[in-house]
Amino acid sequence: MAEPLWWQSGAIYQIYPRSFQDSDGDGVGDLDGIRSRLDYLTWLGVDAIWISPIYPSPMADFGYDVADYCGIHPLFGSLRDFDALVAEAHARGLKVILDFVPNHTSDRHPWFLESRASRANAKRDWYVWRDGKADGAPPNNWMSQFGGPAWTYDDATRQWYLHSFLRQQPDLNWRNPQVRAAMNAVLDFWLRRGVDGFRVDVIWLLIKDEALRDNPPNPAWQPGQADIGRNLQVYNADQPEVHEVIAGMRQVLDRYDERVLIGEIYLPVERLVTYYGKGLGGAQLPFNFQLILAAWDAPKIARLIEEYEGHLPPGGWPNWVLGNHDQPRIAARVGSEQARVAAMLLLTLRGTPTLYYGDELGLGRVAIPRDAVQDPWEKNEPGLGLGRDPSRTPMQWNAGRHAAFTTAAKPWLPLDADHARMNVETLRAQPRSLLKLYHALLALRRRHRALTSGSFKLISADAHTLVYERALGAERLVVALNLGAEPQRLSDHLGGAEVLLSTALNREGTLAEPILRANEGLVLRP
Ligand code: NOJ
Numbered sequence: 001m002a003e004p005l006w007w008q009s010g011a012i013y014q015i016y017p018r019s020f021q022d023s024d025g026d027g028v029g030d031l032d033g034i035r036s037r038l039d040y041l042t043w044l045g046v047d048a049i050w051i052s053p054i055y056p057s058p059m060a061d062f063g064y065d066v067a068d069y070c071g072i073h074p075l076f077g078s079l080r081d082f083d084a085l086v087a088e089a090h091a092r093g094l095k096v097i098l099d100f101v102p103n104h105t106s107d108r109h110p111w112f113l114e115s116r117a118s119r120a121n122a123k124r125d126w127y128v129w130r131d132g133k134a135d136g137a138p139p140n141n142w143m144s145q146f147g148g149p150a151w152t153y154d155d156a157t158r159q160w161y162l163h164s165f166l167r168q169q170p171d172l173n174w175r176n177p178q179v180r181a182a183m184n185a186v187l188d189f190w191l192r193r194g195v196d197g198f199r200v201d202v203i204w205l206l207i208k209d210e211a212l213r214d215n216p217p218n219p220a221w222q223p224g225q226a227d228i229g230r231n232l233q234v235y236n237a238d239q240p241e242v243h244e245v246i247a248g249m250r251q252v253l254d255r256y257d258e259r260v261l262i263g264e265i266y267l268p269v270e271r272l273v274t275y276y277g278k279g280l281g282g283a284q285l286p287f288n289f290q291l292i293l294a295a296w297d298a299p300k301i302a303r304l305i306e307e308y309e310g311h312l313p314p315g316g317w318p319n320w321v322l323g324n325h326d327q328p329r330i331a332a333r334v335g336s337e338q339a340r341v342a343a344m345l346l347l348t349l350r351g352t353p354t355l356y357y358g359d360e361l362g363l364g365r366v367a368i369p370r371d372a373v374q375d376p377w378e379k380n381e382p383g384l385g386l387g388r389d390p391s392r393t394p395m396q397w398n399a400g401r402h403a404a405f406t407t408a409a410k411p412w413l414p415l416d417a418d419h420a421r422m423n424v425e426t427l428r429a430q431p432r433s434l435l436k437l438y439h440a441l442l443a444l445r446r447r448h449r450a451l452t453s454g455s456f457k458l459i460s461a462d463a464h465t466l467v468y469e470r471a472l473g474a475e476r477l478v479v480a481l482n483l484g485a486e487p488q489r490l491s492d493h494l495g496g497a498e499v500l501l502s503t504a505l506n507r508e509g510t511l512a513e514p515i516l517r518a519n520e521g522l523v524l525r526p
């Protein structure tokens with residue numbers, strides 16, 4: 001295989017900028033804060049950071065409602081601060097990936113202000129405006145991801161506009177060539193400033209059915225579940241024309257060296273892989289969220305790995321994601337013991353891994369008191385457990401006040417109650433902490449190219465154990481994971497293998513007995 005590109009061999013680390021490090025004492029993280037923590041990231045051993053949106057925004061959806069695609073929200077700093085961050089990251093060999101939010105703007109974006117001004121406005125067609133039904137109902141039955149109809153009536157021009165998310169997030173009309181040109185110019189703006197790639201928000205939703213047909217009802221939906229599940233997402237998502245749009249974005253990136261286009265896509269594997277694009281001219285990394293969505297069960301995980309590997313198009317590079325700012329954290333899903341096994345799985349599968357900040361500390365579901373809730377989804381559909389705040393709480397740096405996240409009286413979201421114990425400084429001083437395991441796994445990937453660019457072969461999966469091989473040239477490594485809390489016997493021929501790493505960080509040398517201890521994962525050289 002040719003020398004892998006940085007986004008193939010490297011590990012990506014997602015930063016939720018409001019929660020990483022506050023530098024100016026306002027209780028909200030910012031760019032200078034991130035810059036002050038770059039040494040931590042290089043110590044940890046990641047290769048790239050993806051920063052969730054930092055653009056000017058009314059913050060109805062915490063930055064995913066963009067009011068200016070080519071600026072920086074003063075809360076986070078300035079363009080100069082951004083340039084300084086990129087320069088210092090690059091000086092350390094760290095790549096910088098921005099979040100690009102093309103499906104919708106803020107309702108305060110100047111484009112939308114124009115568009116809603118009159119039916120005759122030149123930007124009217126930049127958004128999706130329609131007449132309602134004769135009985136006064138919205139144009140169709142589509143639901144907003146955050147609850148309620150996906151349409152809002154605008155009195156001034158007596159039409160409805162589409163919003164797949166909040167009403168403060170009107171959807172752009174990607175069928176309009178001017179929209180495409182304006183948004184591709186945004187990509188160009190940041191590429192010229194030196195960013196190494198983009199994670200594209202809800203890329204599979206960009207184009208909607210031209211006739212805006214009603215979605216069919218979802219027979220499995222039940223009261224008490226999120227509104228968005230009422231209908232099947234047939235006409236508002238994953239339309240064939242979306243691939244032209246993505247190819248257009250990719251062409252912009254391809255005018256530069258080694259930039260990466262990552263797509264956020266929640267679809268079944270056979271649909272997901274179409275986002276690599278014809279002739280692989282689509283997203284280089286259509287995010288693979290299967291480890292987030294799967295039950296923690298060895299046979300099921302084995303099946304999904306094989307299914308994914310089997311569906312990849314020739315030349316399509318795999319990737320794996322364990323957590324993000326929209327989902328319950330891995331430690332909350334599988335518990336703190338299995339979070340170690342999950343880390344080994346993420347960092348030894350074939351393909352680019354994406355880590356979510358704070359998962360390396362073992363942060364779980366942080367309790368958010370009712371009066372501290374921030375997430376608009378929780379506010380719109382309260383009490384259903386949909387809120388994302390519990391996974392977005394501040395990074396914990398040391399045992400001091402607010403874990404050194406901020407000097408403000410109050411951080412924007414509460415910290416984990418356990419922050420005196422669960423923080424970078426404390427865990428870095430403990431030889432067997434989860435943080436040390438992440439560090440060791442990332443270092444192991446750098447030492448063994450079999451892990452970053454070798455082949456993958458499933459060896460076995462039984463009720464509790466998952467075993468696979470990664471091989472490159474003469475090097476053959478075996479990864480054996482115990483997804484349960486009882487010791488498990490491995491195949492006899494692994495007896496005598498060299499232990500390169502145990503998730504418990506308490507053994508190396510020869511594997512005398514071919515046994516996986518409870519909740520243990522091993523990287524072995526047979
Ligand atoms: C997906 C993002 O990850 C999520 O946080 C956001 O709320 C929606 N897209 C809308 O932009």
Ligand code: MG
Nearest residue numbers: 022024028030
């Ligand atoms: Mg701040």
